[in-house]
Amino acid sequence: MFKVMGLACSMAATILCMAPQAAQAAYPEKPITIVIPFAAGGAADTLGRLLAEKIGQKVKQPVIVENKPGAGTLIASQHVANAKPDGYTLLLAASSLGTIPSINKDARYDPVESFVPITQVASVVHVISVNPEVPVKNVKELIAYLKQNKGKVSYASLGTGSSTQLEAEMFKSMADVDMQDIPYKGSAPALTDLISGRVQVMFDAWASTGPYAKAGKVKVLAVTTDKPSPSIPDMPTISEAVPGFSAMPWLGLVAPKGTSPAVVEIIYKAVHESVQQEEVKDRFRTLGLDVIGSDPATFGDFIRKDVQTWGEVIRKAHITVNP
Incomplete structure (x- = not known):
């Protein structure tokens, strides 16, 4: 009798141990939502929709895109930080995930502690450009x-806390130069004034600057990354003239804190396999993006370093949206 009871207990324990594994193996059982902190139509939105399609194909469930623009990505970031950590609500985070808390005291999330990193999907190719009349050929x-x-x-930026402003302020500090910030509400009006000569310098995405550079309306001097970009491999880097300069705006997937490692691994593998496809790489290039596809641990380390780097720039330049 005791043997029978022991066997029953052993079987019950085995079933209990197997239950969580079975639940994890079943993920996903319903549609997944990717929250995008930008309005529909831009490069990040296009990337998010492409990812949604590819992830859906891999995990055999629909992946829905939900746009939540506003407050420099703060609204979307806080929404996902407060979401249930079950793997069904993800954030297509941008560089501002790490910079907003240093700029905006109303931010109610921590870029490291409130999220679980999944993968840095891509870097956004940024360049430094000047008006063609500025008598320089390089950095x-x-x-x-x-x-x-x-x-x-003067330099054009896309407003307080934007990557364009932070890159310019880092450049000013590291190169020991002076420029006056002229903020704009978008790349189009800023580039218009760069072309006309109202401002002389601008840091911005290659996707928006490239067409004007090819038409000879602006002069691109270098990329902001410390290594050449696969999208424009012949373009020099700022670091060649300013050792140590490195600015890489990024887009990546994160989940709410508490999301299980098993779920993170499923999403990471789906993205990693997708971004290795040549058709996806080609699509990224047309959006001015370079494929990264890093693993969760590497992405987590990158976020921590990024937060520290830009936090120092923000403090030194006294950048804030609500003093």
């Missing part, structure tokens, strides 16, 4: 020009 000559014209040069 080294631009630095000399800025030193000779202290207080006379």
Whole structure:
């Protein structure tokens, strides 16, 4: 009798141990939502919809895109930070995930502690450009020009806390030069003024700057990453003139804190396999993006370093949206 009872207990324990594994193996059992912190139509939205399609094909469930723009991505980030950590609500995070809390005291999330990293999907190719009338051919000559014209040069940014402003402020600090920030509500009006000469310098995405550069309306000097971009491999880097300079705006997937490693691994593998496809890489290039596809641990380390780097830039430049 005792043997029978022991066997029954052993079987019950085995069933209990297997239950969580069975539940994990069943993921996903319903549609997944990717929250995008931008309005429909832009490069990030296009990327998010492409990811949704590819992930859906891999996990055999629909993946829905939900746009939640506003407050420099703060609204979407806080929404996902507060979502149930079951793997059914993900965030297509941007670089601002890490910078907003340093700029906006109303941010109610921690970029490291409130989320679980899944994968850094891509980097957004950014370049430094000048008006064609600025008499420089490279970054080294631009630095000399800025030193000779202290207080006379302006740069265009996309507003307080934008990657374009932060990159310019990092450049100012590391190159020991001076430029005045002129904020705009979008790349189009900023580029219009760069072309006209109202502003002389601009950091912005290659996707928006590239067509004007190819038409000879602006002069692109370098990419902001520390290594050449696969999208424009012949373009020099700022770091060649300013050692240590590295700015890589990014897009990646994160989940609410508490999401299980098993779920994270399923999504990571689906994305990683998808971004290795040549058709996906080609589509990324047309959007001005370089494929990354890093694993969760590597992405987590990157976020921590990114938060520290830009936090220092923000503090040094006294950047805030609500002083």
